[in-house]
Amino acid sequence: MNRSLRPLAATATIFVLAYLAAxxxxxxxxxxxxxxxxxxxxxxxxxxxxxxxxxxxSGGIDLSVGAVIGFTTVLIAVLIMWVGxxxxxxxxxxxxxxxxxxxxxxxxxxxxxxxxxxxxxxGMFLARGGASVLSPDSIGIKHEFYSTISKxxxxxxxxxxxxxxxxxxxAVFLFGIVLAHRTRxxxxxxxxxxxxxxxxxxxxxxxxxxxxxxxxxxxLAGLAGIVFSLYTSAGYSLSALGVELDAIAAVVIGxxxxxxxxxxxxxxxxxxxxxxxxQTYIVFDGSLSSWWTKIVIGALLFMFILLQRLVFxxxxxxxxxxxxx
Amino acid sequence: MPNIPRDGLEPVLRxxxxxxxxxxxxxxxxxxxxxxxxxxxxxxGENGAxxxxxxxxxxxxYQPDEGxxxxxxxxxxxxxxxxxxxxxxxxxxQEVNLLPNRSVAENLFLGHQxxxxxxxxxxxxxxxxxxxxxTYGLEIxxxxxxxxxxxxxxxxxxxxxxxxxxxxxxxxxxxxASLDHNEVRKMFEVVERLKARGLAIVFITHFLDQVFEIAxxxxxxxxxxxxxxxxxxxxxxxxxxxxxxxxxIAFGHQxxxxxxxxxxxxxxxxxxxxxxxxxxxxxxxxxxxxxxxxxxLLGSGRTEMARLMxxxxxxxxxxxxxGGKPVTISNPxxxxxxxxxxxxxxxxxxxxxxxxxxxxxxxxxxxAKLGWFKALNxxxxxxxxxxxxxxxxxxxxSHDMPVKLLSGGNQQKVxxxxxxxxxxxxxxxxxxxxxxxxxxxxEIVRTINRLREDGLxxxxxxxxxxxxxxxxNRVVVMRDREMVAELTGEDISPAVIVNAIAENxxxxxx
Numbered sequence: 001m002n003r004s005l006r007p008l009a010a011t012a013t014i015f016v017l018a019y020l021a022a023x024x025x026x027x028x029x030x031x032x033x034x035x036x037x038x039x040x041x042x043x044x045x046x047x048x049x050x051x052x053x054x055x056x057x058s059g060g061i062d063l064s065v066g067a068v069i070g071f072t073t074v075l076i077a078v079l080i081m082w083v084g085x086x087x088x089x090x091x092x093x094x095x096x097x098x099x100x101x102x103x104x105x106x107x108x109x110x111x112x113x114x115x116x117x118x119x120x121x122x123g124m125f126l127a128r129g130g131a132s133v134l135s136p137d138s139i140g141i142k143h144e145f146y147s148t149i150s151k152x153x154x155x156x157x158x159x160x161x162x163x164x165x166x167x168x169x170x171a172v173f174l175f176g177i178v179l180a181h182r183t184r185x186x187x188x189x190x191x192x193x194x195x196x197x198x199x200x201x202x203x204x205x206x207x208x209x210x211x212x213x214x215x216x217x218x219x220l221a222g223l224a225g226i227v228f229s230l231y232t233s234a235g236y237s238l239s240a241l242g243v244e245l246d247a248i249a250a251v252v253i254g255x256x257x258x259x260x261x262x263x264x265x266x267x268x269x270x271x272x273x274x275x276x277x278x279q280t281y282i283v284f285d286g287s288l289s290s291w292w293t294k295i296v297i298g299a300l301l302f303m304f305i306l307l308q309r310l311v312f313x314x315x316x317x318x319x320x321x322x323x324x325x
Numbered sequence: 326m327p328n329i330p331r332d333g334l335e336p337v338l339r340x341x342x343x344x345x346x347x348x349x350x351x352x353x354x355x356x357x358x359x360x361x362x363x364x365x366x367x368x369x370g371e372n373g374a375x376x377x378x379x380x381x382x383x384x385x386x387y388q389p390d391e392g393x394x395x396x397x398x399x400x401x402x403x404x405x406x407x408x409x410x411x412x413x414x415x416x417x418x419q420e421v422n423l424l425p426n427r428s429v430a431e432n433l434f435l436g437h438q439x440x441x442x443x444x445x446x447x448x449x450x451x452x453x454x455x456x457x458x459x460t461y462g463l464e465i466x467x468x469x470x471x472x473x474x475x476x477x478x479x480x481x482x483x484x485x486x487x488x489x490x491x492x493x494x495x496x497x498x499x500x501x502a503s504l505d506h507n508e509v510r511k512m513f514e515v516v517e518r519l520k521a522r523g524l525a526i527v528f529i530t531h532f533l534d535q536v537f538e539i540a541x542x543x544x545x546x547x548x549x550x551x552x553x554x555x556x557x558x559x560x561x562x563x564x565x566x567x568x569x570x571x572x573x574i575a576f577g578h579q580x581x582x583x584x585x586x587x588x589x590x591x592x593x594x595x596x597x598x599x600x601x602x603x604x605x606x607x608x609x610x611x612x613x614x615x616x617x618x619x620x621x622l623l624g625s626g627r628t629e630m631a632r633l634m635x636x637x638x639x640x641x642x643x644x645x646x647x648g649g650k651p652v653t654i655s656n657p658x659x660x661x662x663x664x665x666x667x668x669x670x671x672x673x674x675x676x677x678x679x680x681x682x683x684x685x686x687x688x689x690x691x692x693a694k695l696g697w698f699k700a701l702n703x704x705x706x707x708x709x710x711x712x713x714x715x716x717x718x719x720x721x722x723s724h725d726m727p728v729k730l731l732s733g734g735n736q737q738k739v740x741x742x743x744x745x746x747x748x749x750x751x752x753x754x755x756x757x758x759x760x761x762x763x764x765x766x767x768e769i770v771r772t773i774n775r776l777r778e779d780g781l782x783x784x785x786x787x788x789x790x791x792x793x794x795x796x797x798n799r800v801v802v803m804r805d806r807e808m809v810a811e812l813t814g815e816d817i818s819p820a821v822i823v824n825a826i827a828e829n830x831x832x833x834x835x
Contacts, residue, residue, distance in 0.1 A: 178444070194424035
């Protein structure tokens with residue numbers, strides 16, 4: 001097996017085992033209702049994590065994701081409730097603003113040669129601060145469109161509901177998978193994560209690709225903000241605190257190498273679902289503190305980083321070669 | 326061997342009167358170079374000869390200050406390597422510049438993948454990759470990560486990519502440096518195939534025997550100037566070594582020799598010192614008041630030898646005795662404690678702290694030896710720096726100015742002063758005159774002679790044979806990572822040294 005697939009296979013195996021273990025204790029967890037809730041409850045995290053996957057594969061990091069989600073929810077609430085725009089118009093503006101924000105961060109990272117950690121940290125403070133300036137208080141959103149959306153769903157066999165926002169997340173993952181593995185842009189992202197100097201010498205448009213990567217991440221964070229806004233029907237400057245870290249955890253648990261160059265968007269989906277599974281288990285159990293989610297995720301993360309280290313250092317080049325002379 | 330140059334046939338690539346100046350240094354001075362289709366043209370020269378500058382100009386990484394480049398007779402200029410690549414000049418670097426984390430197929434066609442509605446046609450790429458590699462005699466799983474294959478395979482993939490995307494001129498920059506013997510054979514088969522296909526191949530290496538084996542013509546550069554271009558059929562290895570190390574060596578001009586100067590008791594004794602893969606075990610004793618010169622071509626193990634002695638690389642065999650007492654030297658601070666000093670070859674990278682002042686650069690080794698708790702106060706620093714600056718005639722407007730503003734010769738003397746300040750018993754100088762104005766060479770040589778008279782033991786590595794002869798009591802010759810000769814007395818002459826360096830090459834080439 002391709003060595004970069006091994007952490008992903010491990011994650012998938014752990015997810016299946018953990019799910020079976022959870023089901024053996026709480027048979028109620030084996031239903032499409034629970035699955036539907038998984039998707040709905042983690043939609044914003046999943047969407048943001050797709051963008052984060054691209055950033056990490058390219059060898060960078062985006063700490064601004066949670067703040068961009070928070071900012072977007074406030075911006076949308078302000079545009080709908082105070083300015084009186086239709087939600088769809090507000091969404092379009094929010095996406096445009098976050099795309100521009102990401103492009104600026106990408107440009108700063110490339111042209112100023114500042115590490116992505118620093119640039120996106122500054123972006124995080126800017127977005128979070130900007131949200132608080134727009135409105136320090138939570139703004140409830142009451143609009144016909146919102147109630148329509150939250151009432152619409154696709155009935156799955158077994159009575160589970162695939163909500164609009166759950167559907168958006170799945171669509172984003174499918175889009176991400178195609179983008180990463182079947183387009184030139186995707187191959188450039190991996191190229192940057194592998195070796196930026198080589199990539200440049202091989203003709204990869206480094207500046208354009210870097211800007212596009214952070215634009216993609218911020219736009220998806222903006223979309224996650226829209227989803228979060230639909231999910232909570234509110235805009236609050238402090239919402240989605242720390243989501244960037246959950247997203248990074250999901251990406252790494254999903255088999256993407258934190259140093260870049262290797263990873264799968266599909267793996268991130270498993271990573272998100274694994275986090276959702278732990279949360280759901282804790283809800284079903286009823287006696288555990290919700291902080292156990294963090295502890296379990298922390299332990300998993302640590303385990304996966306160890307696993308990757310082992311897989312990537314143990315497997316030296318050893319492929320057989322046929323030379324014809 | 327094709328009869329080159331061929332009358333009436335236009336070279337694929339011709340560089341005319343190329344000059345490149347960095348600051349005050351002429352890295353290339355009025356150099357001509359041409360290459361025909363179906364030819365392997367070797368480019369030889371020691372470090373600093375201008376090889377890499379010329380290659381960077383041919384491949385678009387640098388722009389020449391003077392001169393022109395003609396591609397198939399038409400003047401061209403390249404903005405960057407990508408443009409050179411698009412116009413037909415592909416380059417494969419020593420450290421393979423591909424993506425080990427991606428598949429072989431993707432590495433071949435990255436940026437040129439066929440797409441349909443924006444979707445990469447993976448099957449088509451893989452089929453094409455298999456076809457292309459088959460023409461190089463390579464059958465591998467093109468879907469596997471490039472990094473899972475050996476360097477030799479990666480290099481062939483890099484060559485295949487360069488040929489696919491460029492297809493006229495292929496520049497191979499030290500392609501065999503990290504290959505083993507069998508892999509070198511495979512590499513040469515690949516080169517032969519490409520030659521048969523009519524490609525023009527520029528081959529850069531420092532392995533002389535490989536040049537004779539694979540190349541048709543050779544151009545030798547020295548100190549930024551072209552020494553000459555020869556048909557390899559018409560010359561011997563000794564001729565080429567002579568071209569590389571100084572063309573006038575064998576012709577009568579006999580530099581003054583220091584002769585059988587008296588030397589003191591043994592200062593440092595190295596016995597069977599070696600490190601597998603770096604330097605074969607060697608034994609060498611240096612006496613007080615003695616200079617031992619080290620001659621050999623680039624890559625012969627000269628620098629590796631010095632690094633072992635100073636503990637930069639830990640030896641895996643051998644013993645060291647200083648003043649008759651055994652010592653352990655497995656890192657540089659032990660070497661400093663034993664009274665060793667080391668002025669490395671590339672002083673900009675390894676020796677000089679460019680932004681620090683002359684004074685700080687001089688006292689830094691002494692301070693390190695004393696330990697940081699016994700800080701030298703400013704007056705002591707000024708006094709020490711002043712004393713050595715005067716002794717070595719370091720010319721700086723002020724000892725507080727940053728060292729990087731000094732000329733190369735003065736920078737070299739600052740490093741010398743740094744080591745003299747700790748009062749060493751044994752000093753290693755690796756290419757002390759490299760990159761220094763020719764006028765300042767004599768002064769460095771005088772300094773070396775003065776240090777010898779002061780009773781130091783010195784090991785001086787140099788490609789400047791005239792200078793080696795001028796200051797050495799003994800000369801050891803390195804070849805293929807082995808000490809192959811020790812010359813004394815009358816044998817210390819450029820002609821004998823050149824023969825010692827080339828001996829083996831002549832044998833294997835014939």
